[in-house]
Amino acid sequence: QGQCGACTVLIDGRRVNACLALAVAHDGAEITTIEGLANGALHPLQAAFVAGDAFQCGYCTPGQICSAVGMLAEAEAGWPSHATADVAEAAALDDDEIRERMSGNICRCGAYPNIVRAIQDVAG
Secondary structure (H helix, E strand, C coil): CCCCCEEEECHHHHHEEEHHHHHHHHCCCECCCHHHHHCCCHHHHHHHEEEEEEEECCCHHHHHHHHHHHHHHHHCCCCCCCCCCCCCCCCCCHHHHHHHHHHCCCCCCCCCHHHHHHHHHHHH
């Protein structure tokens, strides 16, 4: 997902680094930013990040959350990752699977354990 992933947004539900996307190429697409995830209340991932202290400086938090939303949708759709043990089965969203799927999103503060835990809380 690019170098830092801080600018990750969802374009038609898929993770994209906004800093690498030409806006005119996405004319008519549904673009969701961190602000668009909340619909009168915090999105479950936003709430999990707050409850689980999954951020420190906050720079990467919007991208981490948008990427996690897209990543959970990919896992739900059955997309394997490089860490998926058996591609014929649904991937178990354990620590290694989540880390691999979120590997393009860098947190300079090192809040990774709490980010993984917040995603697991939402994934169930």
